[in-house]
Amino acid sequence: MDSVRRDLLGSTSIPNVGSDERLFFDKDGYLEFAPDDPENPKNYSFGRKCYITAIAISLVMNATFSSSAPSGSFQGISDDLHVSVEVAGLVTTLFLLGYCAGPLFWAPLSEFYGRRWIFYISFTLYLAFGFLCAFTPNFTGLLIGRFSTGTAASAALTNAPGVLADIWGPVDRGNAMILFATMTFVGPALGPVVSGFLQVKKTWRWTFYVLLWMAGATELLLITLPETLPITVLHNKARRLRKTAGKESVKAPVEASNRSLGGIFKVALTRPWRLLIDPISFFVAIYYAVVYTLLYMLFSIYPIVFQQKRGWDAGVGELPLIGTVIGACLGGLALFIDSQIGQKKSIHSHKSVPEDRLPGAMVGGVVFAVTIFWFAWTAEYDSVHWAVPTVAGTFLSMSILLIFVVFINYIIDSYLVYAASALAANTVLRSACAAASPLFTRYMFGKLGVGGAGSLIGGVGVLLMPIPFVFYKYGAAIRARSKFALRDKTPHPPADEEKAVNGRSPSQTSEKEENLVDKKARGTSE
Secondary structure (H helix, E strand, C coil): CHHHHHHHHHCEECCCCCCCCEECCCCCCCECCCCCCCCHHHCCCCHHHHHHHHHHHHHHHHHHHHHHHHHHHHHHHHHHHHCHHHHHHHHHHHHHHHHHHHHHHHHHHHHCCCHHHHHHHHHCCCCCCHHHHCCCCCCHHHHHHHHHHHHHHHHHHHHHHHHHHHCHHHHHHHHHHHHHHHHHHHHHHHHHHHHHHHHHHCCCCCHHHHHHHHHHHHHHHHHCCCCCCCHHHHHHHHHHCCCCCCCCCCCCCCHHHCHHHHHHHHHHHHHHHHHHCCHHHHHHHHHHHHHHHHHHHHHHHHHHHHHHHCCCCCCHHHHHHHHHHHHHHHHHHHHHHHHHHHHHHHHHCCCCCCHHHHHHHHHHHHHHHHHHHHHHHHHHCCCCCHHHHHHHHHHHHHHHHHHHHHHHHHHHHHHHHHHHHHHHHHHHHHHHHHHHHHHHHHHHHHHHHHHHHHHHHHHHHHHCHHHHHHHHHHHHHHHHHCCCCCCCCCCCCCCCCCCCCCCHHHCCHHHHHHHHHHHHHHHHHH
């Protein structure tokens, strides 16, 4: 009977002396979760999973809302701190540059120390530097505060998807990721709307007061967040068990590895750049950079269209951005429906490959190019009703979300254990490009006009439009030639962000282990 249990569970079990609990160990003798272990994050109750998801989404909303919130107050910052409106745009630029630095710093730390403490430290820093932004007497202090808050807030964008992967199974995780992605677009779109009205009724500092109130409320929720990284949970459990008589030798898999914080940083800081030049990762990164830059350009374009050209005030002039919020929600709904269809296919033994993800990006790419021209040339003329460019912005936002989420899933399915590194490289590149958008958007649209500048962006969208179509047809062949991508044409389930390789997470593997995984991929396809 014991041998049958070992075959079925892939583990051996021994009684927990003095307790009804049974401890489970892997084939190497290291502690692992029992099938119904309540400490396993994937065994949490549905209500607890929803609560943890709500906290993770709250952290993301703080980060994304804060990224664009000052956009509606550039004029107030300019007048009060005696800088030009263009220079005031640096408060957004510096925040997004923090997005570039943060992921390379927080992700390795979270893999070494776990998610919870990194959230505690990073969000406390975000709150502290938020006070600097709100009460600084000069522009230099504001810039320092914005870069620091951006760096701290990026931990939410880096680690929140990992939390969702920790607690949800493959089916529900997809729906949770759709919610996460939708919030990454809803937050930036709402920021200028709120700050625009605050500038009219109060002062630009009230924008940062609101950010502080949001952060303070979230900090209280954050205290209740449990640790969810499986390797850390097992490590904590093993340390606790060793304090019990007769269990002094219990060890978790992570304790068997020779990992070090320096080694984790070395891999985290080098592997993303090697992956960036891989064909799939490279072209997805270019596409991401364009659509993400346009997203932040919109926060400068809408004031030009609705305030400068139509004479609306700073509050009302930002209201059309609500159309982009609706568009993001529509995109999320479309992805949810597509996810349900995909689940039904999998039930009927439909074998999937990474390229099955791409139809959403194919549709999104076409809509993206078309709606840019639609928005640009209807916004160019005041005689066109304001609702027409607003509706165009709704579909533009929907297309951006489709492209964003579909390509995230395509990267994960294509690179499996290397997915975290591929996404890190994409995050840094798109954030760096978006950071520049407040500095050139006003000049660009001032010189070329809304129609001309919009057509230039639309032309770039047309050039990028074939990318998902090419990957859909030739993706398998491209992956077969890649050093990192999945080469086996046999479908594999998407890997968790922290799926262990020899007891460690992907970014903790050594060069030898990278080669081993690579050889295994070759051998399977052969």
